[in-house]
Amino acid sequence: MGQSESTPPTISWKRDTQGVVMEISGLWRKGGPAPEVTGEGDGEMPKRYETENLEGFDSTLPAFLLSHLRKDEQKEPPSLEGMPDDLRGLMELALEIPERSDARTVDEKAGFLAKTGKGTLAVWGNIRSLTEFIGTSVLSLGRFLTGRARFRFRDFWVVVQQCGVEALPIVSLISFLIGMILAFVGNVQLANFGASIFVADLVGIAMVREMGVVMTSIIMSGRTGAAFAANIGSMKANEEIDALKTFGFDPFDFLVLPRMLALVIMMPLLTIYSNLMGILGGMLVGAMADIPPVLYWHQTVGAISLTTASLGVLKSFVFGAAIAISGCYQGMRSGNSSAAVGEATTRAVVASITAVIVLDSAFAAIFTVLNI
Amino acid sequence: MEQQQEKPTAKISVRDLTMAYGSFVVMKDLNFDIQEKDIFIIMGGSGCGKSTLLRHLIGLREPATGNVFYEGENFTAIAPDDREKFIRRFGVMYQSGALWSSMTLAENIAMPLEEHTKLPARTIQEIVSYKLALVGLSGYEDYYPSQVSGGMNKRAGIARAMALDPDILFLDEPGAGLDPLSSRRLDDLILRLRDSLGSTVVIVTHELASIFAVANNSIFLDTATRTQGAVGNPTELRDHSDNPAVRRFLRRGEEETPLSAP
Numbered sequence: 001m002g003q004s005e006s007t008p009p010t011i012s013w014k015r016d017t018q019g020v021v022m023e024i025s026g027l028w029r030k031g032g033p034a035p036e037v038t039g040e041g042d043g044e045m046p047k048r049y050e051t052e053n054l055e056g057f058d059s060t061l062p063a064f065l066l067s068h069l070r071k072d073e074q075k076e077p078p079s080l081e082g083m084p085d086d087l088r089g090l091m092e093l094a095l096e097i098p099e100r101s102d103a104r105t106v107d108e109k110a111g112f113l114a115k116t117g118k119g120t121l122a123v124w125g126n127i128r129s130l131t132e133f134i135g136t137s138v139l140s141l142g143r144f145l146t147g148r149a150r151f152r153f154r155d156f157w158v159v160v161q162q163c164g165v166e167a168l169p170i171v172s173l174i175s176f177l178i179g180m181i182l183a184f185v186g187n188v189q190l191a192n193f194g195a196s197i198f199v200a201d202l203v204g205i206a207m208v209r210e211m212g213v214v215m216t217s218i219i220m221s222g223r224t225g226a227a228f229a230a231n232i233g234s235m236k237a238n239e240e241i242d243a244l245k246t247f248g249f250d251p252f253d254f255l256v257l258p259r260m261l262a263l264v265i266m267m268p269l270l271t272i273y274s275n276l277m278g279i280l281g282g283m284l285v286g287a288m289a290d291i292p293p294v295l296y297w298h299q300t301v302g303a304i305s306l307t308t309a310s311l312g313v314l315k316s317f318v319f320g321a322a323i324a325i326s327g328c329y330q331g332m333r334s335g336n337s338s339a340a341v342g343e344a345t346t347r348a349v350v351a352s353i354t355a356v357i358v359l360d361s362a363f364a365a366i367f368t369v370l371n372i
Numbered sequence: 373m374e375q376q377q378e379k380p381t382a383k384i385s386v387r388d389l390t391m392a393y394g395s396f397v398v399m400k401d402l403n404f405d406i407q408e409k410d411i412f413i414i415m416g417g418s419g420c421g422k423s424t425l426l427r428h429l430i431g432l433r434e435p436a437t438g439n440v441f442y443e444g445e446n447f448t449a450i451a452p453d454d455r456e457k458f459i460r461r462f463g464v465m466y467q468s469g470a471l472w473s474s475m476t477l478a479e480n481i482a483m484p485l486e487e488h489t490k491l492p493a494r495t496i497q498e499i500v501s502y503k504l505a506l507v508g509l510s511g512y513e514d515y516y517p518s519q520v521s522g523g524m525n526k527r528a529g530i531a532r533a534m535a536l537d538p539d540i541l542f543l544d545e546p547g548a549g550l551d552p553l554s555s556r557r558l559d560d561l562i563l564r565l566r567d568s569l570g571s572t573v574v575i576v577t578h579e580l581a582s583i584f585a586v587a588n589n590s591i592f593l594d595t596a597t598r599t600q601g602a603v604g605n606p607t608e609l610r611d612h613s614d615n616p617a618v619r620r621f622l623r624r625g626e627e628e629t630p631l632s633a634p
Contacts, residue, residue, distance in 0.1 A: 238470055239466040239470035240473065243466060244472075245432065245459075247459075247484045248456055248459055249487065
């Protein structure tokens, strides 16, 4: 209130014939000064309190007292004699249920070796569970091919729509711009040699072999991989996956399989589309550099062999499977809270982008060795 | 080994069950029987492992030690693939309802029927409407779970659990979050189901009014000792249990009459 002359909160310890006495005085307010403590309790619990000079309190005083009274393990409930009724009521409530000693988390001060060991075991555990997940996916695919997998085809079509048609705008934009960027960069160099027409070869081959499929995969990792993880993760948090199990549905067939199929089918289509958009982007830049679109198109078609064109599409099947597996895997092992779902989504995006890049490098190495 | 023990004959029998998360023991040495047509309550303070016990009964968690028997058959020991024939006989309602969020309420209830029966679509529609009517949700067929309230989700979850006329119905806190009238209707529904279909009902709850209204048997999980505090009819436990914690729980902690005080 308007009391500018309020006394600061103080605790002073005294000792009388019966034992230790704690005198509480002053005004205890959250915005006020820190409490002053005078004297020592010598580790003893106060037998009695003197509160004549206590002017008022909010939660700071019971919090201070509780932390003090809980400092030692005591069998007997501490004496609250002398406290005003309102304060005593709060203290009784706080002290009524004893602290559960094993509920507090213990900070483990692990040594370097222990940490390394735990880390290694965690990595090993992750590898094992991922391998198990991929194995289960393959089994589930086998059940699908033999017609024994049960899921709703409507769910499948919804996923097809989400990761197909609905992804077209963003794939168009990014691919078109990538095609333009490649053409710009190429044209600056090639124009020096009067070889601007080879911009068409450069853009065409780069899009079809690498950029189309990689850019599409990265877009789909962020878009669809994250959506899979978030969707499955929140179903898990909401016990929906348990409900599937107890109604006799295999959550794997029901949730992972349609998503995997949809993405593996849609990725090649999106990749082909992305290649086309990239070439169109290059064509626009070519037109600005005085290459007629028809000539540009013929040059592009002449530069791309069927083998080159199919490499990107071949990779897109594998990348699609990798993105779907990362997303669903993280979703299925997500924890049961909204925070855990967020973490699972982040991990899914990181894992699927990493997987795409690593797999692409592996493909590059293989194609080099095979001389394609 | 198992042959030495006498084969349990009750509908559901739990023997020496210990439940643990890793090395943290939630409850140990649980032993109880649930008879056919029982309305059996699992009760105890919050966080004591009531829902965990339910998850052990329906096979979503594996016991650390001990076994769960259904009509004498050891549910814990059989392979997960063979559990399906048991699970078909269960109806489970989860704490939050756990409706499949991508489907409407009607589709949620229809899905188990489409999967496990060969009924024509029209019959399925009729059963769906009937089950929704039982829980007071007629007319909400085409709503999605996110469009209706938490209490309605819960009731729809109960309707879905009843979809296949299960032999054993498991309900995880069905009354929590329901208004008093809906809660009362639910109690009536449970009693009617038992009487007309002969279902056995296992309920996790701590709503005392419901417990005394429907239950004929119960188990009390004691947080302090981490084992079962008492098994029996809740009304008798309230008046005559040897365990003061059980009596206190069933009286909302109110003072006992001097007669039954220890």
